[in-house]
Amino acid sequence: MTARSGSFWDYLGRLAAGLAAEGCGCGAVLPDVDGGLLFALRDAAGRRHVARLRPSGGENRERGPSFERGTAPPAMIRRLRRAFLRFAARNPHPLLDHRGQDIGEILLRRGGELPEIWREELVPGTTRWSSFVLEELVPQSGALYATFRDGERRVRLRLTDREDPRLAGAERVLPVGNLALSLVEDDRTPPVRPADQVERFLAYLVARTTGPRTRIRGDGATSPSVTSYGGEVELNPFLPEGRQGASGMAAALSSRRGSRLKVVVFGDASCRQTFPPLRRLPLFDSWSCFPVGTAPEPGGWVAYDFSERDVIGGAERRLERLLRALRRRDPAVRIALVQTCVSRLIGDDVRGVLRKVLDDDAFVVLDPDFQAKDWAVDALVWPWVLRAFRRPVRQRRNLVNLVGLGGRGAPWAAELAGLLRDCGIGVNARLFPSFREEELERFDAAPLTVASRCSIVRSAFAGVDRTAGPSRWVTLDPPFGIEGTRRWVEGVVREIGGGPLRGAARDRLERACRARRRDLAPIRAALRGASIALVAQSRFSAWIFDPAEIFGIRILDLLTELGLEVEIFLHRDVPPPRELVRAVEGRGDVTFRTFDEAGALREALAASRSRLLLTSIRRNTPALALGKIPVFVQTFEPGLDGAVRSARRLAAGARFRFLERYGRYMRR
Amino acid sequence: MTARSFAIYGKGGSGKSTIAAALSSAFADLGLRVLHIGCDPKADSSRPLLRRGRVRSVMGEAMTTRLLDASSVLVRGVKGITCVEAGGPEPGVGCAGRGISRTFELLAELGVSLASYDVVVYDVLGDVVCGGFAVPMREGHARYVAVTVSGTGMSLFAANNILRAVRRFHRNGVRLAGLIGNYHTGEAFRDRVPRFAAATGTSVLVEIPFDPQVQKAEERRATILDWRPQGATARAVRRLASRLLDLDDPPPPKPLEAEAFERFLARPRKRRRTAR
Numbered sequence: 001m002t003a004r005s006g007s008f009w010d011y012l013g014r015l016a017a018g019l020a021a022e023g024c025g026c027g028a029v030l031p032d033v034d035g036g037l038l039f040a041l042r043d044a045a046g047r048r049h050v051a052r053l054r055p056s057g058g059e060n061r062e063r064g065p066s067f068e069r070g071t072a073p074p075a076m077i078r079r080l081r082r083a084f085l086r087f088a089a090r091n092p093h094p095l096l097d098h099r100g101q102d103i104g105e106i107l108l109r110r111g112g113e114l115p116e117i118w119r120e121e122l123v124p125g126t127t128r129w130s131s132f133v134l135e136e137l138v139p140q141s142g143a144l145y146a147t148f149r150d151g152e153r154r155v156r157l158r159l160t161d162r163e164d165p166r167l168a169g170a171e172r173v174l175p176v177g178n179l180a181l182s183l184v185e186d187d188r189t190p191p192v193r194p195a196d197q198v199e200r201f202l203a204y205l206v207a208r209t210t211g212p213r214t215r216i217r218g219d220g221a222t223s224p225s226v227t228s229y230g231g232e233v234e235l236n237p238f239l240p241e242g243r244q245g246a247s248g249m250a251a252a253l254s255s256r257r258g259s260r261l262k263v264v265v266f267g268d269a270s271c272r273q274t275f276p277p278l279r280r281l282p283l284f285d286s287w288s289c290f291p292v293g294t295a296p297e298p299g300g301w302v303a304y305d306f307s308e309r310d311v312i313g314g315a316e317r318r319l320e321r322l323l324r325a326l327r328r329r330d331p332a333v334r335i336a337l338v339q340t341c342v343s344r345l346i347g348d349d350v351r352g353v354l355r356k357v358l359d360d361d362a363f364v365v366l367d368p369d370f371q372a373k374d375w376a377v378d379a380l381v382w383p384w385v386l387r388a389f390r391r392p393v394r395q396r397r398n399l400v401n402l403v404g405l406g407g408r409g410a411p412w413a414a415e416l417a418g419l420l421r422d423c424g425i426g427v428n429a430r431l432f433p434s435f436r437e438e439e440l441e442r443f444d445a446a447p448l449t450v451a452s453r454c455s456i457v458r459s460a461f462a463g464v465d466r467t468a469g470p471s472r473w474v475t476l477d478p479p480f481g482i483e484g485t486r487r488w489v490e491g492v493v494r495e496i497g498g499g500p501l502r503g504a505a506r507d508r509l510e511r512a513c514r515a516r517r518r519d520l521a522p523i524r525a526a527l528r529g530a531s532i533a534l535v536a537q538s539r540f541s542a543w544i545f546d547p548a549e550i551f552g553i554r555i556l557d558l559l560t561e562l563g564l565e566v567e568i569f570l571h572r573d574v575p576p577p578r579e580l581v582r583a584v585e586g587r588g589d590v591t592f593r594t595f596d597e598a599g600a601l602r603e604a605l606a607a608s609r610s611r612l613l614l615t616s617i618r619r620n621t622p623a624l625a626l627g628k629i630p631v632f633v634q635t636f637e638p639g640l641d642g643a644v645r646s647a648r649r650l651a652a653g654a655r656f657r658f659l660e661r662y663g664r665y666m667r668r
Numbered sequence: 669m670t671a672r673s674f675a676i677y678g679k680g681g682s683g684k685s686t687i688a689a690a691l692s693s694a695f696a697d698l699g700l701r702v703l704h705i706g707c708d709p710k711a712d713s714s715r716p717l718l719r720r721g722r723v724r725s726v727m728g729e730a731m732t733t734r735l736l737d738a739s740s741v742l743v744r745g746v747k748g749i750t751c752v753e754a755g756g757p758e759p760g761v762g763c764a765g766r767g768i769s770r771t772f773e774l775l776a777e778l779g780v781s782l783a784s785y786d787v788v789v790y791d792v793l794g795d796v797v798c799g800g801f802a803v804p805m806r807e808g809h810a811r812y813v814a815v816t817v818s819g820t821g822m823s824l825f826a827a828n829n830i831l832r833a834v835r836r837f838h839r840n841g842v843r844l845a846g847l848i849g850n851y852h853t854g855e856a857f858r859d860r861v862p863r864f865a866a867a868t869g870t871s872v873l874v875e876i877p878f879d880p881q882v883q884k885a886e887e888r889r890a891t892i893l894d895w896r897p898q899g900a901t902a903r904a905v906r907r908l909a910s911r912l913l914d915l916d917d918p919p920p921p922k923p924l925e926a927e928a929f930e931r932f933l934a935r936p937r938k939r940r941r942t943a944r
């Protein structure tokens with residue numbers, strides 16, 4: 001009898017029955033992950049015991065079967081031992097053997113044959129553990145991936161060397177000698193019964209068929225990745241794991257289940273051109289250029305990381321494979337392929353390949369030039385995204401699309417929708433910097449699209465022909481701060497044709513604003529007298545006063561609403577921005593001074609009582625050295641609750657005294 | 669002792685491969701241990717040095733297997749000459765230049781030591797089209813560069829560009845050995861070659877006339893040296909070999925600037941009338 005002809009699970013069931021028939025009180029036999037066997041026993045008095053047959057491989061090789069008794073009486077174990085040997089002699093099973101002890105190294109070649117040692121034991125379609133059937137076994141990148149399936153449930157395990165760097169982040173790892181099993185995918189609902197513990201079976205099998213010194217090695221090919229970030233991450237077979245782990249945008253680059261749009265970055269995964277669209281990073285991440293919150297947003301980014309092989313031999317074939325795989329997964333897939341420097345240097349015929357696999361309207365090739373500005377990719381991709389998913393739909397009254405306020409998962413999304421609902425307006429679709437396809441499909445159902453007034457949104461949607469679509473496109477100041485949010489809601493109501501907000505709706509909005517002002521009051525009280533410095537050192541840093549450059553935030557209004565006094569330091573040569581002059585006029589909570597050189601600024605800042613400092617520089621060492629707490633534009637969130645949260649952050653910053661004392665040691 | 673290394677550059681079709689293979693053969697005849705490296709995606713350089721079969725190119729192997737080992741890309745040819753071909757992508761895809769530079773990295777990774785050879789001969793593709801093809805020079809692999817020319821305007825133009833690359837890499841220890849006049853496309857411009865050498869501060873190492881036996885040798889998969897050992901071409905190649913071995917420290921070349929080059933081509937050639 002071989003493993004091929006019957007499942008080991010069934011065999012162990014028979015073994016347990018056989019042992020029970022011999023009066024051993026054995027209820028079940030289970031494999032242990034180190035190659036041992038566990039026996040569930042019950043003695044005459046009905047007490048439960050567990051005995052363990054040590055794996056007799058490796059060091060124990062010469063000793064023959066030896067049992068760990070546990071709490072069981074010695075006589076019981078002696079009987080068990082005899083009965084077990086008898087049964088095994090009569091019903092041999094290859095997995096009771098220890099083989100492969102002398103194997104030094106298992107070489108896994110990508111696309112190559114499976115190692116001889118498992119030819120018998122691991123047969124896709126045949127090998128089973130209880131109701132799980134081994135579906136697929138693929139060697140890749142120095143690892144062996146085994147997928148077991150039971151109906152809808154799938155478990156994917158990876159066998160690697162124990163030193164494999166991929167194990168660093170893995171959650172469940174079973175060491176087997178020098179090897180290790182880790183869970184890559186798991187659809188089982190916990191707690192997992194032994195009958196479903198395929199990893200137990202596989203670990204046992206590996207332990208019995210390899211030696212304690214066996215190592216596993218691959219030919220360095222690429223492999224599926226398992227990086228996860230904000231959940232729902234799908235395997236991306238086209239990015240070598242090492243790279244994914246290495247780059248901070250690992251997750252952003254892996255494709256997520258459920259999105260029909262895949263943005264294929266064709267070239268180096270860390271190409272800077274791939275950064276700008278990846279705006280679903282955490283709120284305080286230095287790469288985030290947009291306050292999107294930490295909520296996971298649908299992405300669908302597939303980085304096609306070039307290997308040396310691709311650069312020299314061209315990557316067309318591998319691209320075709322990628323496209324076919326994506327298409328197989330979803331016949332309606334939409335591909336935006338972003339070219340990178342390398343891909344253009346080698347000059348692969350990407351359009352030809354795309355056309356071979358996809359219909360013309362299912363893809364777009366984004367060709368930002370070599371020195372692409374940060375928003376070049378956005379300007380290319382967003383109009384297409386809208387075009388690719390928009391469907392002709394009947395228009396419905398009182399629906400609005402929101403552009404530039406994040407997707408459905410943004411922390412403020414529900415609140416804003418609620419405020420509009422109170423005015424009888426429904427949110428139809430949200431777009432930028434993330435989106436859901438089902439929302440885009442019905443984009444045209446809304447007669448009105450409200451975009452945030454800021455340059456990033458303007459650049460991203462510059463190519464959208466706003467008059468062509470049935471949805472009227474208007475631009476409003478985004479809802480930052482309580483006042484700002486109120487104005488925004490009123491603006492939306494006005495634009496949708498409801499005229500000025502009146503009656504019950506108006507009352508509801510006022511009530512909501514009042515409630516938040518009440519929440520804000522104690523924070524404002526805590527902030528009393530605290531102030532924040534805004535510095536424009538040159539013409540180029542005057543952007544902090546320009547709402548268009550900071551997501552539409554009117555920073556002076558917002559800061560004072562949140563309870564801060566503002567000190568402005570302006571270089572003498574910087575003409576005071578109009579916005580600023582208007583805002584400062586006749587206001588006691590805003591002071592204004594000029595300086596003429598860096599030393600003077602430092603002195604002025606040192607003397608100033610502002611503890612906070614608005615900056616765009618992550619490690620603003622001069623500011624830190626002066627004991628200032630850096631505040632970033634990303635600190636501010638839209639919406640009423642967002643305003644309260646922003647104020648809390650500022651208050652926490654103002655309370656933070658550490659830098660005042662120790663900041664000067666952070667000079668470098 | 670480290671190997672003496674020579675790279676043959678020159679315009680496409682000017683006879684680099686023909687001469688390089690014959691040269692390797694001549695070196696082997698002198699009892700030297702020779703490594704012959706073809707740095708051309710065509711991977712045709714060592715063909716005449718092998719009686720049968722082909723060298724499996726480094727790139728070809730690297731593309732198809734990940735486990736490259738030296739024995740699969742180093743092949744023994746006639747007279748014990750060791751042959752390597754860089755190879756590269758199919759025409760029209762990928763980056764052949766990167767393939768060449770990768771080859772050199774791989775050879776180093778595979779532990780191919782130049783120290784175990786007396787001479788290394790590099791046969792490089794056409795002009796120096798991009799950085800990749802300059803690798804034999806740039807990385808200090810080849811100490812001496814010889815340039816094949818036929819005397820036609822375009823062959824001198826290519827040579828002049830190669831001289832620029834040599835001058836650039838002079839600081840890395842690269843030296844211009846000189847020009848090889850190869851007149852298989854005709855002798856009409858033969859007189860220009862010594863003049864060009866003089867104008868650029870170099871010399872003509874050897875002059876090879878058209879020799880119908882070269883094609884015959886090619887068809888028999890032999891170098892001209894082994895096909896007609898006593899012919900004039902074989903003698904010329906042997907002369908080339910000994911001159912190359914005698915080289916010491918030639919000064920950096922003085923390639924012509926664009927205008928000067930045009931003037932050079934425009935100057936009337938001396939024996940023009942008599943040649944007609």
Ligand SMILES: Nc1ncnc2c1ncn2[C@@H]1O[C@H](COP(=O)(O)OP(=O)(O)OP(=O)(O)O)[C@@H](O)[C@H]1O
Nearest residue numbers: 679680681682683684685686794852877878879882
């Ligand atoms: N002296 C010669 N007499 C006759 N034929 C010659 C001579 N030198 C070269 N040839 C012929 O010229 C052709 C081109 O030569 P070869 O392949 O050596 O040039 P190459 O410079 O290596 O070309 P490529 O740049 O394409 O690699 C060959 O068919 C060769 O036989």
Ligand SMILES: [Mg+2]
Nearest residue numbers: 684685686708
């Ligand atoms: Mg050639």
